[in-house]
Amino acid sequence: MPNQFALDVTKIRDEARQRMEEGPVTATYGGDTNPVLDILNQVVATEIVCYLRYTQNSIAASGIDSFQVATEFQKHAAEELQHALRAADRIDQLGGVANFDPEGLARRAITEYSAPAATDLKSMLQENLVAERIVISAYQEIIRWIGDADPxxxxxxxxxxxEEEDHANDLTDLLGV
Incomplete structure (x- = not known):
């Protein structure tokens, strides 16, 4: 075979011992961690904003279908918070610090926080669907940008x-579109 796979195990072991302070970021990491950390902090901010919007909407929802919709909003809120925490964990693994500072949170987010003026379920569903669609497009671009550099x-x-695509699907179902 012309291209046989081979590892220089001695070199890998030596580098692992010499650079232990870098934790999980090894010499084989495929890129610069700094832009990845910046993007992941945008993800943290975005997911927190989405968590806050869904939580507010679940509390403010009223009307004949409000229980079903509020329950779905609560489920989505919990998942958005988990997304933020998973992104924050990855930031930590890469040697960065997750930015949970409320000051500027909305500026760092990809989506907007828009609390409804009323408790109109349709408006809430539409605004959340727009936010999910924004996140889906942005995250697809992030994934393409990362490529093979950081699997x-x-x-x-x-x-x-x-999970964001699943949220958009749930919202579309609730809107009946």
């Missing part, structure tokens, strides 16, 4: 993207 972050973003 762990790419898989994390792919998993979050899958």
């Amino acid at each position: 762990t972050t790419r898989r994390l973003m792919e998993k979050i993207l899958e």
Whole structure:
């Protein structure tokens, strides 16, 4: 076979011992962690904003179908919070610090926080669907940008993207579109 797979195990072991302070970021990491950390902090901010919007909507929802919709909003809120925490964990793994500072949270987010002026369920569903569609497009671009340079972050973003697409599908079903 012309291209046989081979590892220089001695070199890998030596580098692992010499650079232990870098934790899980090894010499084989495929890129610069700084832009990845910046993007992941945008993801953290985005997911927190989505968590806050869904939580507010679940509390404010009223009307004949409000229980079903509020329950779905609560479920989505919990998942958005988990997305933020998973992105924050990845930031920590890469040697960064997750930015949970409320000051500027909305500026760092990809989506907007828009509390409804009323408790109109249709408006809430529509605004959340728009936010999910924004996140889906942005996360697809992030995944393409990461490529093969950081497979762990790419898989994390792919998993979050899958859940965001599920949210958009749930909202579409509730809207009946």
